[in-house]
Amino acid sequence: MSALWRTLWRNLLRSPPNAPAQPRRLALLHRDCGSCNGCEIELRLLAAAYDAAAHGLVFVASPQHADALLVTGPVSRNTEAALGAAWDAMPDPRRVVALGDCAVDGGVFKGSYAVSGGAGSVVPVDLAIRGCPPTPAQMLEALSVFAKSG
Numbered sequence: 001m002s003a004l005w006r007t008l009w010r011n012l013l014r015s016p017p018n019a020p021a022q023p024r025r026l027a028l029l030h031r032d033c034g035s036c037n038g039c040e041i042e043l044r045l046l047a048a049a050y051d052a053a054a055h056g057l058v059f060v061a062s063p064q065h066a067d068a069l070l071v072t073g074p075v076s077r078n079t080e081a082a083l084g085a086a087w088d089a090m091p092d093p094r095r096v097v098a099l100g101d102c103a104v105d106g107g108v109f110k111g112s113y114a115v116s117g118g119a120g121s122v123v124p125v126d127l128a129i130r131g132c133p134p135t136p137a138q139m140l141e142a143l144s145v146f147a148k149s150g
């Protein structure tokens, strides 16, 4: 490789002097545990319109690739086992985010015989984002702070 090419490669790989700090990456595994889908609509907006990835927030499909479990919905009785299994399959350190009033404490479904009463009844919750549904801006702010705290 000539000296010119070596210089070009070195300059290409070097960060610009005033490059902004990279956001802390947080890999999220989403589990819908009986949501009305209102939270999911806002969550899709977070990914698409608010460019979550540029803020370090990425969605993964496998528990083994996740840093945090993102739970929506009130945790219906028939999703308890699947939620627990996803948590068990995640590597340490692992954390849980309850997204929306239903995931925080059952929300409008609280007291129903068909729900367990929120993500905290199955897995240990580290961050609760309230709202019915929370807005993408609320999610972005809370999750960005959460990513940095990990």
Ligand code: SF4
Pocket (backbone or CB within 6 Å): 034, 035, 036, 037, 038, 039, 072, 073, 074, 099, 100, 101, 102, 103, 107, 108, 131, 132, 133
């Ligand atoms: S918090 Fe509200 S929007 Fe979200 S799943 Fe519950 S009822 Fe639906």
